[in-house]
Amino acid sequence: MEMPIPSAAILARKAAIVARLRAVLPADAVIDTPEETRAYECDALSAYRCAPLAVVLPRSTAEVAAALKVCHAEGVPVVPRGAGTSLAGGSMPSADSVVLGLARMNAVLETDYPNRFIRVEAGRTNLSVTGAVESDGWFYAPDPSSQLACAIAGNIAMNSGGAHCLKYGVTTNNLLGVTLVTMAGEVLQIGGPWCDAGGLDLLGVICGSEGQLGVVTEATLRILPKPEGARPVLIGFDANEVAGACVADIIRAGVLPVAIEFMDRPCIRATEDFAHAGYPDCEALLIVEVEGSAAEIDEQLRLIRQIAERHSPVEFREAQSEDEARRIWLGRKSAFGAMGQINDYMCLDGTIPVSALPEVLRRIGALSAQFGLDVANVFHAGDGNMHPLILYNANTPGDLQRCEALGAEILKLCVEVGGCLTGEHGVGIEKRDLMEVQFAAPDLEAQMRVKDVFDPGWLLNPAKVFPLAVSAGRRAG
């Protein structure tokens, strides 16, 4: 992965820059020795790593602003970091950058059930937002797979999704307001516990801007009352196409499940060996979850069963108990872990129109054969967000490069059929150089104008999202 050559001038001034940061932050909030900063060299895209100049770990919005003012004055790039779980390299540092980690800012600031929101510091983990309101019967809807570890700050930066967003939407649909610190250190309040923007929807463009417009230190999030119950069913098919057709029929029938997950045979086999969830041995498997009271769930599942039976499933298994529900989800939730047992893997994240599913699966199979690397497919079928897992061996010379080349071909295929490069992980460095596959020059130019306004010096996370050649003039200026 090509990264810009670090600024020699900044590297040479390291001691002075660190001293200035120490002057405005508590002693334990600035670390800069290689031993201390090692944990910040990469995120979950661990194939790429780089030691930063220093790491700052502020405890308040005021400390974030103070750190940014120093970096702004010194012209030092800043890489914001939530929990470091990005699969796209969104928080990978450069040697001349300061990593700004939000992990110490994790307080709940306000919980308001009558107005259905919670306000938290942005370093708080996704799952612990739900944890703060769960005992009162509420939850925060976006549920990325990494929700135990990932931070709200990173969710906002990447506009994270999850398995249940077919019904509840992604982060941007559940975000009401933020406290944003600009690169110049200015603290802005954008949005709040009311609907819509009074002027331009700045919140809408901040969410998903990958930490390039500002550092979000606090967030007002929509919380929802928990449904009375939920129940998954598992439906097995002997062909991917049939499973795909069943998904389309369920959607057309007017039932809106909260989740429709799809796994293909390679994925079913691997997870079964790993998790022993008791999945049938078949070509394709759907997990469909519906919510409501027991009677409502019965009504919806009756309809889903009718639809599924038109497609002659090899298995239709309805959870009859909590334990059976857990076992149905077990394989899906351990899919990535199972793959990790077998091999190194790269997880892709393209989205396609649901109607293109059979074609795309067939062509991924052909590409897999052509590149000589196995691909397992597990994805959110209801919304077309695919997660092909390419299996490779990091110890085999050339395998990673082959894997990256195959990944690029699969993502190009997603765009070709009317989809996009990334559905919920973000561009980061991983998909940066493919952006021109999806966007024409004016499309990227329009996006970069927004960064020009928020961060005229292009110091925030500068080498991400936009191909280096495209952003070169701005980063240099």
Place this chain on the structure above:
Amino acid sequence: MKVASEEELAEAVRAAQGPFEIVGGGTRPVGARQGLPLQVGITGIRLYEPGALTLVAGAGTTLTEIEAAVAAEGQRLPFEPARWGALLGTVGESTIGGVVAANVSGPRRVQAGACRDSLIGLRFVDGAGTVVKNGGRVMKNVTGYDLVKLLAGSWGTLGVISEVAFKLLPAAPAQVTVVLDIPAAAAPAALAVALGSPFDVSGAGWLPGVGAVIRIEGLAESVAYRAARLADLLAPHGARIERDGSAQIWADLAAVGPFQGRAGDIWRFSVKPSDAPGILARLGGEVVLDWGGGLIWALLPEGTDARALAAPYSGHATCLRGTAPAFEPEPAPLAALSRELRARFDPRGILNPGRMG
């Protein structure tokens, strides 16, 4: 001037000698308008895949055409776009581009989100006459910055929208309304109970002469079950269940029926719902509530400075008809960002200049 294609639109913007007033159906004459009217007549549904819950249409396509097309497949626009024609006394037909430019959402916003939340892609022509696309036709997409959200509700001041893409939802086969005979000031607290229940409320408002109204939609058995449970929960407020008249209640609320054909200024406040009773007391006048009390429609004597009257409030107020500035003045640092964004997207300042203040 009327343009029938994106190419014509781009050409018209490039050749502009002065400012344009961008016009869809002409049904939302909100904010300061100046310049040569430029009507976006780019019409037609480009793509509709019911199995993928997605629709792509030219911005000038009428809302009526789109609603009819998706209804024929048992689907709908999730955010229940409202028509303001009867309220504001205009004659045109609302277009989908206009709905997006104003980010107009109806009662179902409390459940399904705003117009911008269902909008998954768009194409627009910026102030230099350059065509830009953002988002796409798939419902999960985080590739690059989300200009879709930025353009929604920008009232034509960043670019002229030429094409829009939406995610749709299945239409609900059944609906009922739980009605509470309580005054407006008591409504937000009762509606909060409903919205905080697990019964998936799809509308929560208050109408004069009717009372607080709570809508439940979905499969028939499920609707009956949830409505009964909700009526139990709200029994202290004298809840009754309205079946036959349910759809009419929500049509009336979305179109602000009680204010139609009436004299006076029309205001819209978007606030924290629990702040609504205090604001109502300070405003006086007639009101209609939506979004659990988070949206206050107020009919006030001509020339009223409703912002001053309602203060203090957090959120924002829009003057749809009256002499006050239409849009809530932004705090200085946000106003500076908005000004800069407009300057980059429309360097000559020719797209609806001054429309949003």
